Amino acid sequence: MNIVEEIRALCQEKNAIIMAHYYQRPEIQDVADFVGDSLALAQVAAKTDADIIVMCGVHFMAETAKILCPNKKVLIPAPEAGCSLADSCKAADLAAWKVAHPNHMVVSYVNTSAAVKALTDVVVTSSNALKIVKQLPEDRPILFGPDQNLGGYINRMTGRSMELWNGGCHVHARFSEEALLALKEQYPTAKVLAHPECKQSILQHADVIGSTQALLDYAKQSNSSLERPISNSEASHLQYIVATESGILHEMQKSCPEVEFIAVPAEGGGCNECEYMRMCTLENLRDCLLNESNEIAVEETIAHDAIRPIQRMLEMS
Ligand code: 13P
Numbered sequence: 001m002n003i004v005e006e007i008r009a010l011c012q013e014k015n016a017i018i019m020a021h022y023y024q025r026p027e028i029q030d031v032a033d034f035v036g037d038s039l040a041l042a043q044v045a046a047k048t049d050a051d052i053i054v055m056c057g058v059h060f061m062a063e064t065a066k067i068l069c070p071n072k073k074v075l076i077p078a079p080e081a082g083c084s085l086a087d088s089c090k091a092a093d094l095a096a097w098k099v100a101h102p103n104h105m106v107v108s109y110v111n112t113s114a115a116v117k118a119l120t121d122v123v124v125t126s127s128n129a130l131k132i133v134k135q136l137p138e139d140r141p142i143l144f145g146p147d148q149n150l151g152g153y154i155n156r157m158t159g160r161s162m163e164l165w166n167g168g169c170h171v172h173a174r175f176s177e178e179a180l181l182a183l184k185e186q187y188p189t190a191k192v193l194a195h196p197e198c199k200q201s202i203l204q205h206a207d208v209i210g211s212t213q214a215l216l217d218y219a220k221q222s223n224s225s226l227e228r229p230i231s232n233s234e235a236s237h238l239q240y241i242v243a244t245e246s247g248i249l250h251e252m253q254k255s256c257p258e259v260e261f262i263a264v265p266a267e268g269g270g271c272n273e274c275e276y277m278r279m280c281t282l283e284n285l286r287d288c289l290l291n292e293s294n295e296i297a298v299e300e301t302i303a304h305d306a307i308r309p310i311q312r313m314l315e316m317s
């Protein structure tokens with residue numbers, strides 16, 4: 001049996017489901033039962049009847065699944081896989097921010113610890129943040145954290161003036177505007193797809209701004225109109241310059257094989273991969289399933305307070 005067959009056999013034997021984020025290594029996405037963005041991972045976790053959830057993603061994703069499914073075993077193959085964005089907001093600092101703004105509602109991005117979620121009124125992901133903020137009472141001021149770029153994007157789109165936490169994702173912060181402009185010149189008909197965690201200097205050049213799922217859906221939708229082989233000149237219209245973690249290109253390329261996806265490099269030509277997302281491997285996934293190791297636990301009082309804003313998000317999505 002090869003390692004992929006071993007993993008699938010373990011899933012069968014233990015009634016386990018493997019969930020993977022679009023930023024995971026290609027081989028992890030391919031072995032998973034479900035691949036999705038942060039919102040879809042939470043939605044699927046909330047509904048699964050598997051006994052074990054293996055979350056191939058980063059720590060806050062596994063924690064969110066555990067909060068939604070307290071009676072299930074939630075495992076993470078790479079427990080050291082954190083998130084610079086979630087780390088940019090500590091619960092104690094958020095608590096102090098709330099004390100300084102007693103009339104504000106707190107809207108937190110899903111990329112946060114359970115302790116931060118427990119202090120939050122409503123959680124959002126990049127898929128539903130705009131939709132949810134639009135539903136909040138207009139006369140209620142909002143504290144939004146921790147992603148400053150996503151918050152700024154929502155403020156611009158809604159005309160609201162949410163107070164923004166000064167946090168961000170190190171991967172999305174390092175995309176190079178200069179490299180993006182050079183790619184636009186090289187591929188003049190290509191559309192630019194960007195994640196709202198990118199800086200405004202990148203977002204200002206984007207044709208489409210959305211979560212990983214929204215960017216994928218956009219590419220799939222343009223591709224689905226083609227029911228025949230395409231000529232070279234048509235193909236030249238089907239190029240997308242992608243400004244988000246490059247793991248998403250695997251599913252984009254699988255769903256739209258004739259389309260050319262071009263990843264925007266980081267500043268200085270550097271890497272646009274999230275090292276935390278790449279920590280999960282076939283080997284640690286197999287071992288985690290086999291030994292049922294790296295189980296996620298969330299302290300009961302924190303889980304009790306954190307589930308409300310997550311459920312509110314699922315209801316408002
Ligand atoms: P989405 O899955 O909501 O697109 O978010 C991306 C992300 O940064 C996950 O870490």
Ligand code: SF4
Binds near residue numbers: 084170171172
């Ligand atoms: Fe966190 Fe950024 Fe990695 Fe997403 S890409 S997990 S936001 S560090």
